[in-house]
Amino acid sequence: MTVPLLDIENLTVTFPTATGPVDVVKGISFSLGRERLGIVGESGSGKSMTGRAILKLIRRPGRVTADEMVFDGIDLTTQSEKDMRHLRGARISMVMQDPKFSLNPVMTVGAQIAEALVTHKKLPRRELQARVLSMLEAVRINEPERVARLYPHEVSGGMGQRIMIAMMLIPEPDLLIADEPTSALDVSVQAQVLDIIDDLVTGKGMGLILISHDLNLVARYCDRILVMNGGEIVEECKASELHQARHPYTRGLLAAMPRMDEDREELPVLDRSTWTTGAGT
Amino acid sequence: MTALRTWLLDDSPASRLQANLGRAWRVWTALLRNPLAVVGGLIILVLIVMAIFAPLIAPYSPIGQDLANRLMPPSAAHWMGTDELGRDIYSRVVYGARITLLIVTMVAVIAAPVGLVIGAVSGYFGGWADRILMGVTDIFLSMPKLILALAFVAALGPGIENAIIAIAITAWPVYARIARAETITFRDAEFIAAIRLQGASSTRVILRHVLPLCASSTIIRVTLDMAGIILTAAGLGFLGLGAQPPLPEWGAMIARGRNFILDQWWVATMPGFAIILVSLGFCFLGDGLRDVLDPKQGGKQ
Amino acid sequence: MTDAAIHLENLSISYGKTPVVHDVTFSVAEGESFALVGESGSGKSTILRAITGLAPDWTGAISVLGKPRGHAPDRDFAKICQMVFQDPYGSIHPRKTVDDCLAEPLAVHGIGGRDTRVKDMLAAVGLDQRFRFRFPHQLSGGQRQRVAIARALMLEPRVMLLDEPTSALDVSVQAEILNLLKKLRREQGLTYLMVTHNLPVVSFLCDRLAVMRHGRVVEIADVAALKTGRLADPYSRELYAASGGALQPA
Numbered sequence: 001m002t003v004p005l006l007d008i009e010n011l012t013v014t015f016p017t018a019t020g021p022v023d024v025v026k027g028i029s030f031s032l033g034r035e036r037l038g039i040v041g042e043s044g045s046g047k048s049m050t051g052r053a054i055l056k057l058i059r060r061p062g063r064v065t066a067d068e069m070v071f072d073g074i075d076l077t078t079q080s081e082k083d084m085r086h087l088r089g090a091r092i093s094m095v096m097q098d099p100k101f102s103l104n105p106v107m108t109v110g111a112q113i114a115e116a117l118v119t120h121k122k123l124p125r126r127e128l129q130a131r132v133l134s135m136l137e138a139v140r141i142n143e144p145e146r147v148a149r150l151y152p153h154e155v156s157g158g159m160g161q162r163i164m165i166a167m168m169l170i171p172e173p174d175l176l177i178a179d180e181p182t183s184a185l186d187v188s189v190q191a192q193v194l195d196i197i198d199d200l201v202t203g204k205g206m207g208l209i210l211i212s213h214d215l216n217l218v219a220r221y222c223d224r225i226l227v228m229n230g231g232e233i234v235e236e237c238k239a240s241e242l243h244q245a246r247h248p249y250t251r252g253l254l255a256a257m258p259r260m261d262e263d264r265e266e267l268p269v270l271d272r273s274t275w276t277t278g279a280g281t
Numbered sequence: 282m283t284a285l286r287t288w289l290l291d292d293s294p295a296s297r298l299q300a301n302l303g304r305a306w307r308v309w310t311a312l313l314r315n316p317l318a319v320v321g322g323l324i325i326l327v328l329i330v331m332a333i334f335a336p337l338i339a340p341y342s343p344i345g346q347d348l349a350n351r352l353m354p355p356s357a358a359h360w361m362g363t364d365e366l367g368r369d370i371y372s373r374v375v376y377g378a379r380i381t382l383l384i385v386t387m388v389a390v391i392a393a394p395v396g397l398v399i400g401a402v403s404g405y406f407g408g409w410a411d412r413i414l415m416g417v418t419d420i421f422l423s424m425p426k427l428i429l430a431l432a433f434v435a436a437l438g439p440g441i442e443n444a445i446i447a448i449a450i451t452a453w454p455v456y457a458r459i460a461r462a463e464t465i466t467f468r469d470a471e472f473i474a475a476i477r478l479q480g481a482s483s484t485r486v487i488l489r490h491v492l493p494l495c496a497s498s499t500i501i502r503v504t505l506d507m508a509g510i511i512l513t514a515a516g517l518g519f520l521g522l523g524a525q526p527p528l529p530e531w532g533a534m535i536a537r538g539r540n541f542i543l544d545q546w547w548v549a550t551m552p553g554f555a556i557i558l559v560s561l562g563f564c565f566l567g568d569g570l571r572d573v574l575d576p577k578q579g580g581k582q
Numbered sequence: 583m584t585d586a587a588i589h590l591e592n593l594s595i596s597y598g599k600t601p602v603v604h605d606v607t608f609s610v611a612e613g614e615s616f617a618l619v620g621e622s623g624s625g626k627s628t629i630l631r632a633i634t635g636l637a638p639d640w641t642g643a644i645s646v647l648g649k650p651r652g653h654a655p656d657r658d659f660a661k662i663c664q665m666v667f668q669d670p671y672g673s674i675h676p677r678k679t680v681d682d683c684l685a686e687p688l689a690v691h692g693i694g695g696r697d698t699r700v701k702d703m704l705a706a707v708g709l710d711q712r713f714r715f716r717f718p719h720q721l722s723g724g725q726r727q728r729v730a731i732a733r734a735l736m737l738e739p740r741v742m743l744l745d746e747p748t749s750a751l752d753v754s755v756q757a758e759i760l761n762l763l764k765k766l767r768r769e770q771g772l773t774y775l776m777v778t779h780n781l782p783v784v785s786f787l788c789d790r791l792a793v794m795r796h797g798r799v800v801e802i803a804d805v806a807a808l809k810t811g812r813l814a815d816p817y818s819r820e821l822y823a824a825s826g827g828a829l830q831p832a
Contacts, residue, residue, distance in 0.1 A: 042752035043723070157622075186621035187779060188824040213752065216826060256757035258786040260827040261809040266764070267757035267786065292720070293712030300679055300715035471673035475733065478634050479687040480660035489686075493677050 004031040005175060005207045006054070009068035013049045013231075016061050024049050026231040032175075036201060036208040038218030038239065041228035042253075047211050050228070051177045054209075055094055056084050072174060090120040093168035095197075097180040099160030103152040109163050110136075110148025116167045135166045139196050158189035162196060169200055175207040183213070194221050215242065215253055227253075311573045318569020324562025331378040339372035344527040352545045362547040364537065370551045373529035377552065380530045381559060384445055384514045389503050391449040396456025397499055401491045403457065404464030405483070415461065421454040426509070427516050434522040441530070444523040448513050452506065459502055460495040467494060497574035504567030508560030515556055531556050586645070587612040587741050587773035588633065593642035595625070595632045602628045603797045605642075610790075612647075612740070615767060615774040617784040619821070620794035626777045627668075630743045633775075634665055646741060661691065664734035668746040670726035674718045680704075680729050681714045687736040699736065707732040708762060724755035731762065735770075744776040748783065760786055781825040785809055793818040 013025040025046040030037075041047040053064045056076065069076040071092065079087065088094075096102050104112055113132045117123065123131070136144035139162040152160060161181060168176060178197060182190040198221055201208045212218050218225055219242045227235040227250045235247040245251055252270040290307070294300040312318050331338060341359075347367035355362045361370035403414040421429070433447035467473060468491075476490050515532025517523035524530030526537075531552040538549025586609040595603040603625040610616040618626040631637035633644055638653040645651060646663050667673035674683055684700045693699070704711060707728045718726055727747065734742060747763065748756040764787060767774060778784060784791050785808055793801045793815060801815035811830040813819050 042754060188621065188820060191824050215753070220826075253753055256754045258757075258760065258780075258782040260782050260785055260811075260822075260825065262782060262785040263809075264786075266761050269758050269761065270754040292716075293710075294715040295712075297679070297681060297715060300681075304717075471667040471669060472675045474634075474636055475665070475667060475673050475730070476675070476686065477636070477655045478660060478665055479690050479733075479737065480655065480657035481686070481690045485690065490675060490678075494675075 004033050005072055006032040007068060007070045008054070009066060011050065011053060011064070011066040011069065013046065013053050013058060014063045014065070024231050025053065028228075028231075028233050030226060030233065030236070032207050032209065034174075034205050034207050035224060036198075036210065036222040038222035038225045039209060039211045039228060040213065040215050040218050040225060040253075042213060044230075045228040046231040047228050048179055051094065051179050051209060051211050054177065055088055055092060056081075057094075086120075089116060089168075089173065090171050091173050092175045092177065093171070093173040095161075095164055095168050095176065095178040095181045098184045099157065099164045100152070100184075102164055103160060105152050107151075108148065109150050109152065109155065113148075113163070113167050113170055117170045120171045131170065135170045136163075138169075138200065139163070139166045140192070141166075158185050158193060161185060161189075161193050165193070165197060165200075169204075172204065173206065175209070176201060177209045177211070179211045180213070181210070182217075190217070197221075215250075215257070308573050312569055315569040315572060317565040318572075321562045321565025321567075321569060324558060325566060328378050328382060328559055328562070331375050332382045335376050335379055339369075339375040341369035341372040343373045343376035343529045344368065352541065352548065354545070355547055361551040362545070364534070364548050365541065370534075370547065373534060374531070374552055374555050377529040377531045377534065377555065380441065380524055380528060381511060381514070381555075384441070384448065385507050385510055385563075387445045388449045388452055388510050389507070391445075392452035393456055393499055393503050395449075396453035396458075397460045397492060397495055398487075399453070400457035400460025400462075401464050401487050401495060404461035405468055405487055405491055407465075407468070411461075414457070418454045418457045421451070422458065424451075426451040427513055430513055430517060431520070431522065434517060439522045439525060441524045441528065444514060444517045447517070448510055451513070452510065455506070456499050456502065459498055460492075463495045463498055464491055467491075497570075501567055501571045501574060504563050504570055507563035507567070511556055511560055511563075585612055586610065587614065587647055588616075588775055589643075589645045590629070590633075591643040593629065593632065593640060593644060595628050595637055595640040597628075597637070597639065601797065603632070603640075606794075606797075606799050608792055608799065608802060610773060610775055612773055613771055614790065615776065615788045617788040617791040618775070618777045618794060619779065619781065619784060619791050621779060621821075623796075624794040625797040626794050627745055630665060630745050630775065630777055633743060634663070635659070657691070660687070660739075661737045662739050663741040663743065664737065664739040665743040665745065666727075666730050666734050666747045669750050670723050670730055671718075671750070673730050674726055674733075676718055679715045679717055680709075680721075683729060684733055684736055687733065691737065693737075703732045703736060706735070706766070708758075722755075723751050724758060727751060727755075727759050728762065731759075731766070735766070738770075740771070741773045741775070744774055744778075746778055747776070749778065749780065756783075763787060781808060781822060781827065793821065 350367045353363040430447040437443040518530045518532025519536040534552040589609040635655040
């Protein structure tokens with residue numbers, strides 16, 4: 001690791017509620033090189049908010065503060081909304097959970113992928129078309145010419161997600177943030193989609209932040225893992241060493257998962273009182 | 282007081298009563314935080330008080346004529362002046378509150394439940410029931426309210442009861458449409474399926490589980506429609522088809538004042554003010570209720 | 583076949599004109615926990631809905647505890663068989679308290695002693711009594727799913743249909759609900775027919791499983807075959823591998 005691609009220092013995301021402001025992300029710090037970083041946590045752990053905060057996608061009344069948020073030498077905290085629009089897509093992309101909500105229903109797949117590229121780079125039509133088709137091939141879609149002419153409702157969930165990935169990766173960003181990219185998909189399709197992301201990311205030497213609730217999945221596809229709970233990073237470890245995790249929360253999560261060769265009569269349940277200080281329920 | 286408040290706001294109420302009261306209390310305090318809703322509520326409250334205590338509030342009889350004092354401008358003796366028969370307009374406006382309130386509540390009591398049930402049945406069953414019921418609803422909906430009411434009053438004969446029936450007939454289709462739209466959104470929801478699996482009959486599902494979910498949007502719509510109902514009633518009165526003289530109905534009063542509108546402006550203006558004020562009151566209250574009762578709002582608590 | 587809790591024979595189900603399930607035959611013994619496994623669109627949930635009468639368009643035969651099933655939900659059936667739905671956020675009436683929700687089945691069937699029954703059931707599913715008068719939006723996903731399980735058990739059914747009961751929950755909460763389901767089955771001798779796509783969950787909670795694909799059952803196996811990775815059908819083996827299992831020769 002040389003100069004980190006992304007460096008985050010003391011990131012806090014706050015939302016006001018009826019009972020006063022609540023920190024959903026509580027001053028976390030981490031840095032990312034051109035590697036694959038997994039952020040795991042349960043619902044409400046602040047993992048998705050972290051991903052959105054990096055892209056400054058947190059809407060009012062939510063507030064983001066950070067001592068430092070530097071992407072490839074660019075200080076994200078001082079970027080205007082207009083500057084962020086140039087960064088999003090071109091340099092940092094995000095794949096969301098459900099392709100159904102992220103694709104425009106009245107545009108063909110090919111047109112949407114082309115548009116993702118054109119907004120950041122002007123290209124002649126012929127070359128554009130070739131780039132779109134080769135991108136569709138890269139996400140392992142057979143008959144890319146046919147698929148490019150389809151509308152989003154005509155493709156399956158797994159294919160929709162691959163199209164999303166094609167859209168996000170065609171401008172060749174340096175960092176891809178994937179927020180639960182496969183939670184809406186079947187297990188066998190999940191593996192395909194993640195393999196594609198993995199190939200493209202490692203092939204192009206990009207950075208990847210994979211946000212998920214699934215410890216095993218993150219362990220399989222990432223180099224490094226951050227475990228979040230209640231807005232804080234409770235554990236940071238190498239993916240290969242996840243099973244030697246020390247924090248009781250991580251250990252509890254690992255133990256609570258049923259295994260394929262399950263022989264326990266009862267699954268151990270997380271005893272939250274051992275480490276939380278009464279935050280959350 | 283604080284003990285009562287903590288009891289009401291208790292996160293884990295100990296009885297059904299406490300849970301219900303606590304919920305009502307939350308709606309109430311949320312309503313009080315909305316200044317327009319408070320203004321609207323106060324106006325409605327004044328209207329109700331006026332209607333109940335009309336004989337005590339009004340200085341004169343609403344129908345007592347005094348031909349010596351015809352068309353007097355507003356003065357200390359007659360705050361809103363007198364009309365062409367020398368009747369005190371202020372007293373007539375106060376008594377008119379009774380008629381307005383009667384019309385508004387009767388229409389709401391008749392039209393809202395009818396519309397709710399028809400809409401819920403139509404949305405819940407779908408298919409033929411839906412097509413027939415919504416066909417009828419659309420026929421009613423496609424005709425202008427006042428014209429339809431006029432036709433009914435013309436057929437039934439003028440008078441306040443017939444005016445109420447006529448307005449109710451024109452008012453229900455809107456509620457049926459709202460209830461149907463709401464019902465369709467959760468007809469296939471799992472919580473309805475779960476209740477069906479417990480052996481509940483369709484009647485029970487509709488009455489106990491579907492209607493409560495449609496109720497809040499209907500209540501809001503009814504309050505917002507109140508202004509329209511008052512205006513339709515006033516319109517019928519204005520055309521001489523609503524309340525008959527000498528009843529002090531506000532619309533009829535405006536109709537009579539029309540002849541003197543250039544020289545004796547107060548005869549038509551004073552009841553006009555009353556109509557505007559009460560309509561505004563219902564609108565504000567309806568707006569406030571919408572903010573409070575809207576399910577999306579409730580989910581955030 | 584007299585002792586079968588659920589028996590399906592040549593069951594074909596369609597939604598409108600689209601056939602979804604083709605010629606499915608299996609039976610679940612009383613007291614057994616049986617899993618239907620497959621990916622989305624395989625028709626596994628549709629089978630549960632047909633048994634309950636929520637998917638009325640089927641041919642073949644369905645019987646529950648020896649009684650043939652009709653094509654609509656009915657009162658007597660409600661007392662012997664209940665269902666727990668996947669989404670704890672969508673399966674509970676949003677404007678009713680937990681108490682209303684649990685007392686409703688008793689009211690429908692005219693059963694008395696509602697107060698004590700509701701209290702006992704809350705205790706049985708591990709919910710504190712202070713939740714009794716709360717509204718669903720004041721509960722977490724896991725608490726809601728406990729309420730849904732409690733509601734299904736109010737009529738003391740002997741057969742429970744579970745439609746992905748934990749797939750919407752966090753891992754730690756899933757463990758709690760799975761433990762609860764296991765405990766309830768042990769205590770009350772329930773029969774489970776569970777739909778899931780999660781093989782480890784099957785391994786924890788079930789005795790046998792049927793693997794479904796495109797509306798057909800491709801394999802019925804003992805859970806021991808799953809635990810040791812000895813499933814026979816190629817598709818089952820594919821699913822097994824995708825779920826992170828290490829295959830053994832069948």
